[in-house]
Amino acid sequence: MTDRVLILGGRGRIGSSVAQDLATHTQAQITITGRSPETAKAINLPLGERVGFLVLDLAEIDKLRQAIANSDLVIHCAGPFHYRDTNVLKTCIEQGVNYLDVSDHRSYTSKALNCHEQAIAAGVTAIINTGIFPGISNSMVRQGVEQLDKPEKIHLSYLVSGSGGAGVTVMRTTFLGLQHTFEAWLDGKWHVVKPYSEREVIEFPSPYGRSGVYWFDMPETFTLPHAFPSVKTVITKFGSVPDFYNHMTWITAHVFPKWLMQKRSTIEFLSHVSHFMTDMTNNFTGIGVAVRSEVTGQKNGETAIFCSDLVHQNTAIASGYGTGSIAQLLLEGKLQKPGVFPVEEALPTDLFEYTMQSRGIKIHHNWL
Template sequence: MTQNILIIGGNGKIGRCVARDISQQTEAKVTITGRKSSPYRDFPFLSLDLNDLATIQKTIYNYDLVVHVAGPFHHRDGRVLNCCLEAGVNYIDVSDHRSFHQQAVNYHQLASKAGITAILHTGVFPGISNLMARKGVEMLDTADSIHLYYLVAGSGGAGLTVMRTTFLGLKSPFSVWINGKWEEKSPYTDQEIVNFPHYGNAGVYWFDVAETYTLPQSFPVNTVVTKFGSLPDFYNHLTWISAHRFPSWILQNSIALEGLSRLSLAMAKVTDFWSGIGIAICAEVKGWKDGKKQTCNLEFYHENTSIAVGIGVGSIAQLLLKQEIKQPGVWSVEQIVNSDLFDKIMTERGLKIKASIAPDSE
């Protein structure tokens, strides 16, 4: 029988990329939702408001898998996940913030008892980045530290939600796992210059993403670093000013934040013409192999960030639909997808994670 997938928030650019990947890689029937009628005719559409809990509950019963891409997730709760548990439907999302993770994992025991597999933080970062970190850990006998660096060109081909998420990430300091203890870091500080595939050297800065919080829980490492940067470089200067020079009330005010997000998206669309909309990720995992200190370096590049998100989500959906993953509970993606499966789903999409291991230079 044809499997049916509901993509909540699928009416946006990210959602449509997810829908396309799933439809290209599986035989499933995809339906997308949004608050407003969709001008796109690629997939069946349902009008759905996340505040209408009764309708969400009624709707989910008709599907085999629910994919939640309606961000930003900074202010989301676990209502969609809970509805999936009540309906006996598997669940995945693109959540990218620790506050949502902390709510979602509270449903772990209920998911286990219900036989439901719920996978959090799929996409590209988090998502592909988490699995790159796991691959690096598995290449070593013992891992000590994970450094993840992300670079996005222009708008990344995404829409307004991604811009909102970026500014929400600048609002307050966050905890990071350094030398076996939690320390507080301010967003967009401590620049590092990293050599990225395709782009070359670029600056990156501390940024609060889900893997900052989940990787120390998933792997026995002493340090996890997550830093993000933009192209062209002047966007980094503007973001730094937003984080450290704007009066604090601007990022706390929803109207001001919306204005900044819309202005930033308009600017990014202009620079897309020469910067492109791609993404590069570098992962550096340090530890020991055969009694020697070693460093694993992993690289990923895609010319379109939004499509990369679609690949990250769609590949996990594919594994669930084919029952190559079946592990009841609520999991961060790196806890449930091993490196063999990761390599398989990337290869099926014509992508490759470049990985190497060498003696530690330090």
């Protein structure tokens, strides 16, 4: 029988990329959802007859339950996940349907992980944070951890050119991430960190070179210490190209009044203005992404650093690869792990490397 995949929020740039990856690498029947019939007309994907459209608002509980019941796999791409509850995940567990998402915020990740025991009891594999960062980046860390006898420190750096090929939702995610301080695992203790602080210049692969990155609140800050208990420090930093955007984001995080930044209307205004600006500068900067993972630890009784670098010319497409590759493994029965897991706890390195190679993603490694 043909596998049936439901992509919630499939009209967005990330969801569309996931759908494209699934259509390329599987024979699944794909249903993309949107909140209005006009959304279907706006979909411009050369996916053929295997892709259908369903008008669905996540608030329509009965319709959502029916759509999930008619699916073999649900992929949740309807962000921002700062605002989301776990109703979709819980419904999948109740219906016995496997689940993936592209979530990227600690509040949602924490709520999803609380459903772990229910997913085990239902035999449901639910894997969260599966895009590019978090997602592919987490698996790059796992690669590094497995090269060391005792991993002790993880340093993840992300860089995005312009809009990254994503839509307004990703802009919302960025500005929402500036609202609050967050906890980071440093030297074996939890420390409060200010978002977009402590600029650090990282040497990324060509064409980026030396670029600035800043503290940014990501789920990896607490899922990686849980996955790898010997690690005493996890650093997650993010930056933009051109560097001009970094300075504007820093001002937004540190100069704008907190009460203003916590108004939804402010987030909407900043998101649309930023998206307009990046649409202009994309012509000069491109829409690519770079990820650099450094894992420090003990190897043969000495301190060593294992570095991994990835560059892709389109951030949204790379995110689609991250989620689509795990969906492929689930549909093929190569990955089964009942429970709710971040990707670094669910995806073995050999399967990660297999799916990345099949998509032409090259990850370069070296020792420092």
